Amino acid sequence: MQPSKGNILIVDDTLANLHVLTQMLTERGYKIRPANSGNMALKSVQSTLPDLILLDIQMPEMDGYEVCEKFKADNKTSDIPVIFISALSDVFDKVKAFSVGGVDYVTKPFQAEEVLARVETHLRLHRLRQELIQSEKMASLGRLVAGFAHEINTPIGVAVTSASTLQVYAKKINKLLEQEEVDIDELVSALEMIDEGANLTLSNLERAADLVTSFKRTAVDQTSEQLRLFDVKEAIKDTINTLHNRFKKTAIEIHITCPKDFVIYSVPGAFEQILTNLLMNSLIHGFDEGKNAGVIPITVRREGKHLHLEYSDTGKGIAPENLEKIFEPFFTTHRGMGSGLGMYICYNIVTRQLHGSMTCDSTLGKGVQFLIDFPFERM
Ligand SMILES: Nc1ncnc2c1ncn2[C@@H]1O[C@H](COP(=O)(O)OP(=O)(O)O)[C@@H](O)[C@H]1O
Ligand SMILES: [Mg+2]
Known part of the structure; x- marks a missing residue:
């Protein structure tokens, strides 16, 4: 069996229409959930979210515009593309259809190729949009990594430099001790340099360790x-x-x-x-x-x-x-x-x-x- 190309909720009070659309889209590999009223549609999305909604305008009780407004007002469903279905004979207010959040419309009687093309286009647009959002999230993670690399450079650099001065003064002390008469002043000053170098190394490594800790927390958390x-x-x-x-x-x-x-x-x-x-x-x-x-x-x-x-x-x-x-x-x-x-x-x-x-x-x-x-x- 082919994997489903998308979940589509079809809302129409005319059973014949539901039937035609269901058949047309099922043949093309879509998974269809039919609903014959606005209330049923609103209930149906509570269990599984569809990827796209085909919504009839003329329906008793609650018309398509109102159902669409309800979808758009609910955070869970506000992003799902809604394509309106209107009959040629209906008074169809296009401006209203778009202003309540519809992305497109198809007209009855249905032209199979047109319905399929519109459904496919909006599903693709919707996926593209989700991908862009995902890549923006990844980009922000990228910025975090770049910022961190930049930030940790300074303390590590300072620590390396001061660790190497430790080495220089350690050698110097060795030399001093090899002499027959040890110059105490020079020895003390070398030891002071070592003390200073050790402090600098330590404080910079501590700063680096702090950065790693907070980076670890934020990077892991962000993903x-x-x-x-x-x-x-x-x-x-x-x-x-x-x-x-x-x-x-x-x-x-x-x-x-x-x-x-x-x-x-x-x-x-x-x-x-x-x-x-x-x-x-x-x-x-x-x-x-x-x-x-x-x-x-x-x-x-x-x-x-x-x-x-x-x-x-x-x-x-x-x-x-x-x-x-x-x-x-x-x-x-x-x-x-x-x-x-x-x-x-x-x-x-x-x-x-x-x-x-x-x-x-x-x-x-x-x-x-x-x-x-x-x-x-x-x-
Ligand atoms: N603190 C702010 N001060 C001024 N304008 C802001 C501020 N935050 C957001 N904006 C405005 O909101 C717009 C949308 O922000 P955002 O969604 O983060 O997009 P972007 O930062 O990519 O432009 C910005 O382009 C800017 O015009
Ligand atoms: Mg921004």
Whole structure:
């Protein structure tokens, strides 16, 4: 048996239509789930999510537009492409069909090739979009690795240099001791150099070890969606640590206000990815690639079984006409440089993975403010 090319939910109150479409698409290797009313369709998606929905407009009780609006309002189903079905004889409001979130439409009586072409195209577009989102996530991991490599270079370099001076002075002491009359002053000064060199080696290796620890945590977390206990303040610090080389040459100050020992059971990778995206956006968009100075206050509060995060920056802010678009996939004011997926990914992590909410407010010229709230298990 051929593997299924995709799961399609067909919603139509006319059984004959359901039948024709089911047969047409099954023959081409699609898996079909029929529903003969809007309510049935809404129930049906609760068990398995389809890859695409074919939705009749004219239906008793709840019409197609309304069903589509319900799909789009639900985070679980909002991304599934909806193709409307309209009869030539229907009064079909195309503008309304697109404004409620439809991506396309087919008309009855069906032309098999046309229906198949549209279904295939939208399934392909949808997959492409998912792939882009995945590659953006991988790219952010790539940036993390690059940043880490850069960051660990300095302490390792210093440690190597000072370890080699240890060797030089150890040899020098050896030589001094071979002489008949040992010059105590020189011996003491060589020992002092060794002490200094050892301290420098140690502190730099400690810094490198710290970096490895926080990198290990963030890199592993960013690639997994695992739930574990973690300290919120530590996670924020780890994230800032991994972005250190992007922020160190700027006059941007990050202020963290977070309760001590605030340990939650949640997905640390998700939490860190949200922060990374917000911080990178403040740097790039808010503070013009770090050319401008400013402050990023991050405030975390515990509210019962919810974590409440207030993230803001004192950067350029977002124009009112763009504000409502920033959570849309591919919306960017940095065309050619940004993917426009950062905020979309954040929004999805918060609403889908963490089952919380995320909003954004901004005054042009004054900066942005993001409010994030999600439930967690307390141990
Ligand atoms: N802190 C911020 N300050 C100003 N503009 C922002 C900020 N964060 C996001 N934006 C705006 O939102 C848009 C979408 O952000 P995002 O989804 O991360 O895409 P990208 O960073 O690739 O452009 C940005 O292009 C920018 O216009
Ligand atoms: Mg971004």
